[in-house]
Amino acid sequence: MRLGLxxxxxxENISFRTTTAKALLNLTVKPRLEKISGIxxxxxxxxxxxxxxxxxLGIGAFxxxxxxxxxxxxxxxxxxxxxLPDCEQINDLLASTKxxxxxxxxxxxxHPDQFILLSSPRAEVTENSIRELSCQADWAEAVGAxxxxxxxxxxxxDKAQALERLSGAFKDLPEKVSTRLTLENDDVSYTVRDLLxxxxxxxxxxxxxxxxxxxxxxxxxxxEATDLAAGTWATVKREQYCHVSSPKNGxxxxxxxxxxxxxxxxxxxxxxxxxxxxxxxEAKAKELAVARLMAELGQxxxx
DNA sequence: GCATGTCAAGTTGTG
DNA sequence: CACAACTTGACATGC
Numbered sequence: 001m002r003l004g005l006x007x008x009x010x011x012e013n014i015s016f017r018t019t020t021a022k023a024l025l026n027l028t029v030k031p032r033l034e035k036i037s038g039i040x041x042x043x044x045x046x047x048x049x050x051x052x053x054x055x056x057l058g059i060g061a062f063x064x065x066x067x068x069x070x071x072x073x074x075x076x077x078x079x080x081x082x083x084l085p086d087c088e089q090i091n092d093l094l095a096s097t098k099x100x101x102x103x104x105x106x107x108x109x110x111h112p113d114q115f116i117l118l119s120s121p122r123a124e125v126t127e128n129s130i131r132e133l134s135c136q137a138d139w140a141e142a143v144g145a146x147x148x149x150x151x152x153x154x155x156x157x158d159k160a161q162a163l164e165r166l167s168g169a170f171k172d173l174p175e176k177v178s179t180r181l182t183l184e185n186d187d188v189s190y191t192v193r194d195l196l197x198x199x200x201x202x203x204x205x206x207x208x209x210x211x212x213x214x215x216x217x218x219x220x221x222x223x224e225a226t227d228l229a230a231g232t233w234a235t236v237k238r239e240q241y242c243h244v245s246s247p248k249n250g251x252x253x254x255x256x257x258x259x260x261x262x263x264x265x266x267x268x269x270x271x272x273x274x275x276x277x278x279x280x281x282e283a284k285a286k287e288l289a290v291a292r293l294m295a296e297l298g299q300x301x302x303x
Numbered sequence: 304g305c306a307t308g309t310c311a312a313g314t315t316g317t318g
Numbered sequence: 319c320a321c322a323a324c325t326t327g328a329c330a331t332g333c
Contacts, residue, residue, distance in 0.1 A: 007326050018328060020310045065326065074311065111325045115312040128312070151324085154314045187324080188315055243325090255317085257323060282325070 001272070002060025002107065003294055004280035009287050014049050017042050018070040024077040032077065037084035040069050044093035047143065051097055051106050059290050061107040061278045068139060073131045091142070098144035107278055108145035109241070110136045110180075117153035118169040119162040126169050130177075137176040147241060148180040149207050152190040152198075159189070163198050170202055182207045182241065185225075187257055191218030192225045199232045206232040209243035210269055211282070215256055223271045230277075240275070244268055245282035261285040265296045273297070 008016070017039045024032050047064065054062050071077045081087050101108055116129045136148055156162050170178060183199060184207040185192045192208060199206045208229035210222055220228065226242070233240040246264040247256035261284045272279065283289035 016326090016328090018310095020329065022310065023330065063325065067326080067328095071311080077311095113312085113326085114314075114324055117313065120313075122313095125313070132312090149325090156314090255323085259325095280325085284326095286326095 001275060001297075002105075002278045003290050004061030004063060004107070004109070004278055005054055005059050005287055005290050006063040006111075006280055006282055007065045009050070009053070010285055011288060012053050014046050014053060015042075016046050016065050016067070018067045021071050021074050021077050024071060024074075033079060033083055034085060036070070036077075036079060037086040037090075040081070040084060040090055041086040041093075043068055044090045044097075048093050048097045048100065051101050051104075051108070054287070055100075055104045055106055057287055057291060058294060059287065060105065061109065061280065063109050063111055063280055064139070064143070064145065066111060066113045066136070069135075073128070073135050094139075094142040098142065101144055107147075107239070108140075108143055109147035109149060109280075110140055110145055111149045112136055114151075116150050118150070119153040119156070119166040121156055121165065126165075130169070130173065133177045133181070134174055137174065137180060140180055141176055146180060146238070147182055147207075148177065149182045149184050149241070151184055151186045152195060155189050159194060163194070167198055167202060170204070184209050184243070185212050185216070187212040187215035189216075191216055192220055192229060193218040196228055196232070200235075203235055204232070205236055205238060205241070207241045207243060211243065211245040211247075211259075211267070214251075222269045226269065226271055226275075240277040241280070242272065242277055243280045243282055259284055262289045263293045265293065268293065268297065 019039055050062055112132055116132055117125055118129060120126055140148060152166060182205045183195050185195060195206055206229045208225055213225055230240050246260040246267045248258040248260045259282050263281055263283050281290045281293055
């Protein structure tokens with residue numbers, strides 16, 4: 001069992017910078033690339049610090065922000081790493097991150113944001129998504145990340161048709177993307193039961209988010225969902241990946257979807273204990289929440 | 304300095 | 319129909 005941290009730290013002095021297209025568009029090309037280069041260099045240093053820090057904290061996985069190299073695929077402000085003045089140093093830092101993670105067993109993942117969809121009926125949405133996925137696959141290759149995790153997206157009135165479009169788009173993905181792509185059950189539309197057929201048909205591992213499952217049930221128990229999802233990882237001989245979180249406002253009162261600062265240990269599935277798997281802890285208190293959960297699970301006798 | 308509005312992009316459900 | 323929610327607030331602007 002390895003626990004993972006998502007994107008950020010609250011107490012450790014590690015930050016990631018970003019920028020907006022609007023700000024970049026106010027600049028001419030050279031100062032724009034200089035600004036971007038400064039941000040990418042900062043984020044590359046922060047990523048190396050991140051993997052060293054999670055290792056020191058006993059955390060076994062780190063999710064890298066989807067804004068790691070911001071606005072890289074924007075139609076106007078888009079750029080290549082080779083265009084940046086700090087390119088050489090950035091590449092060195094990415095290689096160091098890859099080495100450190102490999103040598104210390106830190107698992108790295110990406111989770112592109114909600115605009116990245118392979119199921120949309122709009123060709124433009126799919127094309128933009130594939131560009132972004134290709135870009136994140138390059139980052140993943142550079143730092144040794146084995147996962148690019150997305151949701152199945154919208155239903156558009158017909159789930160089966162939407163999944164058909166997703167399957168079609170998947171088959172055309174560059175290999176650097178398709179070998180890393182995973183599908184996660186979400187809290188409004190696609191359940192584990194919905195995703196299993198397409199995951200099996202295309203050998204796509206299924207990231208099981210137990211909080212989403214609780215928000216959007218499908219008749220499967222947590223044990224059944226865990227085992228069925230495990231099958232999709234066994235097919236490709238990779239370690240299973242799951243997500244867990246607690247509702248900010250508790251269960252039974254108000255919207256359960258927003259995430260709490262810490263995980264309530266009662267929300268951690270008992271059937272996960274002792275399994276070989278990676279579990280991202282989605283909690284606002286970040287590394288503090290992962291550390292607290294580790295201590296609490298340890299006291300319950302995790303082996 | 305500090306408060307506040309803004310930021311590329313999609314889709315769904317709620318009030 | 320506006321807004322929140324989603325993996326995550328940081329940045330730009332104006333006082």
